[in-house]
Amino acid sequence: MLSPFCEVHIYEKGKTAGRKFLVAGNGGFNITNSATGNDLLNKFSPNGFLRYAISSFDSDATRNWLLQMGIPTYVGSSGRVFPEIGIKPIEVLQKIKEKLIQQNVRFHYEQEFVSFNSENNPVFKNNEIEIAMKADFYIFVLGGASWSVTGSNDLWRNEFDKIGVKTIPFQSSNCGINVEWTEDFKSKYAGTPLKNISISINDFTIKGEALITHYGLEGNAVYPIIAEVRKMISKNVEPIIHIDFKPTNSIVQLKNKIAGETIPTKNYKTVFNLNEVQLALIKQFTSKEIFIQPESFISSIKNLSIPVSSLRPIEESISTVGGIALEELNENFSLKKFPNIIVIGEMLDWDAPTGGYLLQGCFSTAYYAATSILNSLKNGE
Ligand SMILES: Cc1cc2nc3c(=O)[nH]c(=O)nc-3n(C[C@H](O)[C@H](O)[C@H](O)COP(=O)(O)OP(=O)(O)OC[C@H]3O[C@@H](n4cnc5c(N)ncnc54)[C@H](O)[C@@H]3O)c2cc1C
Known part of the structure; x- marks a missing residue:
């Protein structure tokens, strides 16, 4: 959703992006939940942590956003929201990627974030070559620690610990x-x-x-x-x-x-x-x-x-808790110590049950962080 005046690059360590999204798709694909207002907010813990993010981009916003991309949704049992029957997870992912590419977002694959350099810029490795990136803002969305086949693991925690950002060991959530x-x-x-x-x-x-x-x-x-x-x-x-x-x-x-x-x-x-x-x-x-x-x-x-x-072990959990400690964050998910580094999605230490809330939490944190970057650019900060 960042406007065309921002140059946005996505660096992904895998050969393709959104693999856990596809796994979620194959396992039921609750893309959000029809709950709104406090009913939605109260599903997330710690209590109230996502209040601004959820109120800026709630489940109705997710459904409208998907609809605008040609993905109608419907409400199933327990308020779970699914893409209309017949729409495959890969089509939803493809539409999202197409929308980003239309907005000049560029994807770079097989680029693994490996460390921060001495200026606290992220360093990416590709084919054994390590290069530090320089940008006005860095948004990290490295995920939790389950289903490592989709690309998520907790190796990045060590790198945040090294720059003095507290992280919490991952544990299983939404598991057997x-x-x-x-x-x-x-x-x-x-x-x-x-x-x-x-x-x-x-x-x-x-x-x-x-x-x-x-x-x-x-x-x-x-x-x-x-x-x-x-x-x-x-x-x-x-x-x-x-x-x-x-x-x-x-x-x-x-x-x-x-x-x-x-x-x-x-x-x-x-x-x-x-x-x-x-x-x-x-x-x-x-x-x-x-x-x-x-x-x-x-x-x-x-x-x-x-x-x-x-x-059950972390590896087979639907989601994990742990990751970046919430006390390290400003209200817009930027790090207190490094306000141009923003962290969103499951890599933050929040929790929610299954039923569409996990993806909703990821969408809401992403929207809120992106909006806050745009606002600060508009205000010339
Ligand atoms: C089996 C299963 C079923 C699920 N079903 C649902 C559901 O129906 N509804 C729902 O709401 N949620 C569901 N979820 C949870 C949901 O998929 C996740 O919460 C969500 O995908 C987290 O999004 P994320 O962007 O934070 O992280 P991820 O989707 O994990 O994305 C993180 C990305 O970062 C990349 N990455 C990691 N480390 C590095 C690095 N060092 N350098 C570069 N790139 C890196 C990874 O390759 C990956 O592409 C399910 C999860 C699983 C496992």
Whole structure:
């Protein structure tokens, strides 16, 4: 969106740009979310950090911007916004690149940022030759640390640390959790979804779906609890999640189904309308004494406690937290120590759940930073 009077060059270390965007495209492609105002803002943490960026370029702005490029969008389940059916991720990426090229933005591939020189200008390496760049402003968008095949890794952190800009080690966010299943459970049920459940941890509850995998659980009811799990692991407290298999039934409603009678466990499936995997999961994390008593079994249906052993590795996470420490930033994402260096996107230490918020956060930070550069150029700063 920078105007033609700026000469803009994009340096990318890969042979092509936007590989994680394409991976996101293949995995569901929530390009933003229909939430607006505070509903949108509250999805990002730390609380309020992106308030100016989001209010300057929100989800409606993203949809309008895409529409202007010939990419209509629609709102799907849970407010997720997708490009209209039939539009492939590569077409969206191509349109964005075409728009940039029309605006005289130039792409330079196989140019890896490797360090800052003694004047704090970025140095890029191509074919073993290192050259320092000189520009009025540098915008860094180096990404988080997951899915290294797309080009993102955390090697750049060291270079920022060297110039005195604090960075925070990356950790997994929006990832699966490891749970110690028995071999038998794993072999029978890996790949089976748990639908219409809610998962709680501490005071936080989320409804949705989880997929049983060979290592544990993942899915849209798992990603939002990751921040709490991470917090507990960092305090050396074992995280315990609680699954409610019947979030629309109260305990009283479930008790009414048995009307105080002692029913055999073989009838649980029919009486409580549970499927085989739900029953097997409850059995795995409930003692025999509790399991055979229908009244206490109901407490397991409503509140099954499952210990989490760890988070899935960074490499396979949808997103990461960590990167540039937020206290290093001015409000427009420029560095306090080097105001002509701007850092945006996932390389900053913010977090958001899946559902289109991650890309929206990247678009909003990019727009806000670019606008602030334009304003400072107009004002002759
Ligand atoms: C499987 C998966 C599914 C996802 N699905 C969604 C989704 O549906 N909706 C959503 O909102 N988000 C989704 N995301 C998250 C989203 O894709 C990312 O948050 C977003 O791409 C981050 O954008 P970015 O520009 O900050 O970083 P990136 O997209 O990672 O881009 C960083 C770029 O910097 C380049 N680079 C890195 N280091 C250097 C260097 N030293 N020199 C030069 N270039 C360098 C990389 O090659 C890369 O091209 C998904 C992510 C994954 C992995």
